[in-house]
Amino acid sequence: MTGEDIATQLARERALRQAEKMETVGRLTGAIAQQFAEILTAISASAAVLSRALPPNRDLDSVKETAQRGTELTQKLLGFSRHRTLDLHPLSLSDFVREVLDGERRRFPANIEVQFVADEEGGVIDADAGAVRQILLNLVSNACDAMAKGGTLHVEVRRVRLDAADRSLHAWVEPGPYVSVALSDTGSGMEAKTLARVFEPFFTTKTAGVGTGLGMAMTYGLVKQHRGFLHLYSEVGQGTTAKVYFPVGRELALSPLDAGRDILPGGIETILLVEDDPTMRAAAQGLLEKVGYRVITAVDGAQGLEAFRAHRRGLHLVITDVVMPKVSGFELYEAIRGESRDVRMLFMSGFPAPNFRKTVGRDPAVAFVTKPWAASELLERIRLLLESTQT
Ligand SMILES: Nc1ncnc2c1ncn2[C@@H]1O[C@H](COP(=O)(O)OP(=O)(O)O)[C@@H](O)[C@H]1O
Ligand SMILES: [Mg+2]
DSSP states (O other): OOHHHHHHHHHHHHHHHHHHHHHHHHHHHHHHHHHHHHHHHHHHHHHHHHHHHSOOOHHHHHHHHHHHHHHHHHHHHHHHTTOSOOOOEEEEHHHHHHHHHHHHGGGSOTTEEEEEEEOSSOOEEEEOHHHHHHHHHHHHHHHHHHTTTOEEEEEEEEEEEEOGGGGGTSTTOOOEEEEEEEEEEOSOOOOHHHHTTTTSTTOOOSOBTTBOSOHHHHHHHHHHHTTOEEEEEEETTTEEEEEEEEEBOTTTTTSTTTTTOOSOOOOOOEEEEEOSOHHHHHHHHHHHHHTTOEEEEESSHHHHHHHHHHHGGGOOEEEEESSOSSSOHHHHHHHHHHHOSOOEEEEEESSOGGGHHHHHTTOTTEEEEESSOOHHHHHHHHHHHHHOOOO
16 A cells, blocks of 8 residues: 555545544434424423413513524524435525525625626536525535635535545545535635534534534535535635535436536546645545546645656646645746746635636636545546647
8 A cells, every 4th residue: 555545545534433423423413402392392382372371471481482592403403413304396506506695695794705606507406495595504604704804705506426536535425416516715714623523513613602513513414414415625724615515306317418427537648736735635646547647746836846847848737736835836837837838737726716817817728626626527627628729
């Protein structure tokens, strides 16, 4: 086993442990919430009987209100523990996301710019509209909280295939066609130890009264109930991307649009891969090699530039992370463009895509893929870039 294999293996084990922990916490929370829901229903019912029998009474009103608050809390916990009953209907995810964002527009702080992009072909999922709205609102509110000083919220809806190859990054993915919605913010980001706990109910880093710690727990449970997946990518001080994958609606899953898509596109070109995160690097390298590419790796921008100089004759493409120690992806881009106009470059980043055009201008030999990427997305983007002729 190489070091990269071991890194992938460790990441997979970590992910599986995390999934098992969420299962246990979910079962426990669900059982407790169910019991309390019944108790609260009994209290509410008795209070309703009493208030019909008695003259208006403030204490009784307070009993009813408190029981109502308790019921809302148990509903959230049931959402997390997957005991909520979903009402599934075909839903066009891009239309729905646009609608929810429009509805929220007035509530966005003025210093937050909201961007929305969607595939033209759209994608229909089987979903409970109320639950999907809840998922979106939870993610939007976290993004806004993380951008207290303002920033950009970039929302993207795309059709995407997940493959067995995606399991190196996302251990328990089911291969198939999905529609994803990604929300990227330019906020505070999360440290590894926060990321490891975000889905736990009542985990919050916010002051009491602001945070309840239930948003992500609920989101996780609701996504799972749709047989979907939720992936987070975050860098401290840079921002966070939360990406939700919903399986394409059953009736539509076999549409001609998806036929012939189940082969991951590969090639035999040579690619320089510059990425500081060992898990991401191992996953990308493993995938690229599997589909035929020759891969040279570098762990930061400085090493990337050296590798570029050493190999530039045979090099077809540079894939680079954006945020890296020493020399960033954009600095690397500028250094490389100073020496070569035609090598193609693909940026991988978890942060709002349109901002990269500020740095690269109209350079046609450049493309962008959002982290966390799916194998099919990364590989299709690479083919498009390598086959483009405009340079
Ligand atoms: N987009 C984000 N950027 C930074 N931190 C986040 C983001 N989303 C979630 N978090 C972290 O995860 C924690 C849990 O989120 P959540 O379950 O929604 O609870 P709450 O928002 O009430 O704190 C937050 O307190 C925060 O530390
Ligand atoms: Mg929240």
